[in-house]
Amino acid sequence: MTEEITSHEELRELLGAPSARAVAKERAVLHERDRQWLAASPFCLVATAGADGSCDVSPKGDPAGFALVLDDRTIALPERPGNRRADGYRNILANPHLGLIFLIPGRTDTLRINGRAKLVRDAPYFDDMLVQGHRPVLAVEVTVEQIFYHCTKAFLRSELWQPETWQPDVLPSRARLIKEVESPAESLADLEHRYGPAYAQNLYRG
Structure with missing residues (x-):
């Protein structure tokens, strides 16, 4: 109870x-x-x-x-x-x-x-x-x-700062999560492009 x-x-x-x-x-x-x-x-x-x-x-x-x-x-x-x-x-x-x-x-x-x-x-x-x-x-x-x-x-x-405990691959990539959970109609290729290297290069662009 x-x-x-x-x-x-x-x-x-x-x-x-x-x-x-x-x-x-x-x-x-x-x-x-x-x-x-x-x-x-x-x-x-x-x-x-x-x-x-x-x-x-x-x-x-x-x-x-x-x-x-x-x-x-x-x-x-x-x-x-x-x-x-x-x-x-x-x-x-x-x-x-x-x-x-x-x-x-x-x-x-x-x-x-x-x-x-x-x-x-x-x-x-x-x-x-x-x-x-x-x-x-x-x-x-x-x-x-x-x-x-x-x-x-x-x-x-x-143990947040202990690298030996880190598991960044315990879940699918950001692009795969978006497709599975938020936007199934978008192609995985488009999502991977969006969240690829260009994503980090455009952090301060509106």
Whole structure:
């Protein structure tokens, strides 16, 4: 029989209370080490939620330092060409709260930032976000409300950075997955061409 947890009291009874260190590590202002982390990070996960509570997590990646520090309480993330679904952006318009996790390859700890976001269509700092001639058409500007470093346990348990555990061929190629799951009418040859070498060469073209 499934036993559901339905109250904060039940949850705390099961998990126990957080340590004083875990509670006290929260900050609301960027430390110099946070700036250094952001300067070294080429990848983050952006979590948003719509007005109805529906959630989205979107990966964002660029050369290290793509998250631009504007001041001790504000950072900005550039838009890059994608599938134009704009799920996270639409969520931000309805609900500005978001969560970010910044990774550095090989590191088993992460930097977490929670805050409030707004979409900016232009600003002087956009010129600092130029990559391969691509100037973003918008940026997500985040006011930091909570920042802290997250422990290493998830990465150690998953062995994420251990090359001997990697299995990139455990599933079919990207092209084959698209044909099987999303677009069976397209030819495999066309999909393999789309996701071949040219795909990586056109990352900053709309």
